[in-house]
Amino acid sequence: MIAPALTKNQSLVFDVLTRAEQPISAYTILDRLREHGFRAPLQVYRALDKLLEAGLVHRLESLNAFVACAHRNSSCCAAGHAHGTVAFAICTGCGQASEFHDSEIDGRLNAWSKARRFRPEKTTIEIRGLCEKCAA
């Protein structure tokens, strides 16, 4: 998988996500890009589709929000290196999301799938709760 250069819209959306300190919704992205000429949700969603495909961005299902991949600097995403499933811990207090990976969990899920002849395509793992600061 070769990562194609991002288009203008894709870069704008990716920039917004990179700067954001939390996961943000597509409509929030839209609002932040109005000054750059964005006017319709589809402009955001289309860019997000490509970014998700490229693995540069993740979608948080329990939040209906999006976040830049925490590994974007390690070049593993751009290189198309398929790391395992991504997991998130999402603080309901401050809204921050921590991305992590656990190959043992991947292994268990793959084992389950294999035993059932289920062919996995995309896996979501999200823990909602309170981070250390917010739980205090």
Place this chain on the structure above:
Amino acid sequence: MIAPALTKNQSLVFDVLTRAEQPISAYTILDRLREHGFRAPLQVYRALDKLLEAGLVHRLESLNAFVACAHRNSSCCAAGHAHGTVAFAICTGCGQASEFHDSEIDGRLNAWSKARRFRPEKTTIEIRGLCEKCAA
């Protein structure tokens, strides 16, 4: 935790979910209950809130849909017995969702949380893909 008796609306919603062969959306539930007098989404959502609280029903985040707990007959839910985290394999072909549990995965997630002093409240695990039949 003692399970309080379900109200009329809660029973109606639960019945619809129990009969459904797949996860269904709140609006689908609403449509199926119009002949029973349901007229507004809130009637469904309020019932769902209670059923979710009681553990009789699960929400599938990646689908925005709901499903009856697969263990409803084993009395573990009604008894308030906290089984571990629930995981689902969701077939994007036929729409069926298989509920399962894996204590080892629970263990890994708990270990991560403990190490980070993250206090988990609700965990979502969903694998989307194709079931054996649909992959053929």
Place this chain on the structure above:
DNA sequence: TTCGTTGCGTTATGCTATAACGTGTGGCAT
């Protein structure tokens, strides 16, 4: 009785996502 809690019904609204149309541009084989 008085009050608080809970469930219920209704209207209105907000947020999330996609359908369907058309335009323009760049690559590329003929």
Place this chain on the structure above:
DNA sequence: ATGCCACACGTTATAGCATAACGCAACGAA
């Protein structure tokens, strides 16, 4: 060069999911 195709883009409209805010009724505890 020409014709074609793939792709990104823009716009309008609509579909689908969820909750706010009001008021009423029933019930049980103090």
